[in-house]
Amino acid sequence: MGTFMGHVLPGSFFASFGCWWTYNVFLRFHACRRATAQGGAGSRSPYINTCTFPCRCLPRLPVEACMKVSVVVIGMIGEFVTAYKGGHFTHLGNAQHMTMYFFFGLNGVMDILTHYRLPLPHASDYVSGALAFCMEGVLFLYHLHGRTPMNVQLHMFLVYVVAGNIVAILLEMYYRGSVMPALLRCYFTLLQGTWFIQAGYILYPPVGSHWDENDHGQIMIVTLIFCWHNGVVFILMLLACFLVHAQVKMLSNGALYRILHPLTSSFPNSSSAGSLSSSAIAQFSKMDSEQVRRIIDDSDEDV
Template identity: 35%
Template sequence: MGTFIGHVLPGCFFFLYGLWFLVRCSFICFYRRAGVDRSGSIRLWLPFRCCRRRRRSETESGLVRLSYEGLIVIACALIGFVGELATGNWQLYVVRESATHHPYVEYIHMNKFEHATMYAFFFLVGLVTVIDSMVSFQLQFPLGIDRVSFALAYAVEGLLFFYHLDGKSGLEVRVHVLLIYAIIGCVVATLLEIVFPTSLLCVTARSFCTVLQGSWFFQIAHVLYGSSPWEETSDNSRFVVMVFCWHIFGILVGSLVLFFSVSLVAMKCCSHRVDSRNEWSDRKLEEESLMLQLQQEDNSSV
């Protein structure tokens, strides 16, 4: 990851993944306000059907549901994992001899193995998400295991980047500390999702911090490995904090525009569904009021 591409690659993953969930949160928000969607907890995956099997009974669907997002996370994590270790020749240490001819172990490519460890935990997230979505195999996972795995992956990422700062320059330390703040936001929001699985605000907060991670990875690539890397000055160290605030402001404005745009699109494309739901609700209220009126007349006659 100590290259321009090494920071852009995870930046694309986090940015697109968080953006995808912001879009989903926008649609869920619209449907909930319209009274169409009254579902419970918000899933971290969308299913698709594959692996047609012979049915054993009338109730068995014969299809295995897998997770789109989980498979994409697995693929991205494998690409990052193999890319990091392949450029380091898969070698973690070498045995050298000291001046007194005593052998000792020297660890090499530490940055690459730290980043590979991060990718390995996100691979675990994708694997857990895929297995949790395979309902046809009667797998009984604890509720919220996907969010627990996500929180663990984010926490490990923050831990690795925290100790990644040893021996770094002041500007490099500053940009990575700001990245850790975004990671902490992801951890806190994901833990809150475990406690409040139906809260749209928690999912939106996690998605927001994930997009912030991705955009800040792009900024780190530009600051440290761009065509003209920033110089090590106190003004640049202060200015990069302001740039981080601009990222937060831009993502916040973009999220509001996204929610507004999705509401307009959903209102135009799904108006018939919303209208039918509202008509059904109105008829239900009329029936309940009529029943209540009849009960009151019966009571008065008695």
């Protein structure tokens, strides 16, 4: 990771998953609000947090978890190959980075096991995610020996963001019906991704002159840049909220149903969903049974 690309790869990993989670959290949140509003005062469509989100093209496959494991494998191979010099494993920093990747890969495996409903303790996917961020925080906190003041500052900001991620995941695990902890997870994951890439540009600039890592003035500029990263991420998430809300407003009732019950999107057509019994439908969501039936009826009319 002691290169520009070594920071861009994990940064892109976190930023991509942060964007994916942000979109899906807002999509589910606004879909639940619209479904409840359409059903009237007697219906309910509660928002429920999940650690991962299904891909609507392949709802029966844990696409997100598989992507997580794939990126981790690529990252570990890259760190392993670049750690060798003269036929010897000489870069212990790469071993730390490989360890960080390993725990996120473990989280991906737990997501796969949870997807296929193996007999695991409740919220094992959330716990493995919190563990991955905890290990990342520990590795970066004790990764600073002999570094320049600017290098230490860049990594400490990263440690603070990782700590925010840990708190957000634990809150989301406990408050499954609140959207705010899920949005906090999205926020800190996005921020971690952008800051990884920014740190790569500062420490290993691909173009331009190098920063003076001992200059107090330039260290203050790094602090300003971190604050602006926080503001930009917040504004981008706010913009995503409005855009997804507009998208949900334009959806047909059948498309709305398939968002709330993603497994039904694998049926040949929406009329197949209408043939399900109320007890089978209840397995897909905790929505009120009358609201589910109403959405199915509207879906059949749209076909």
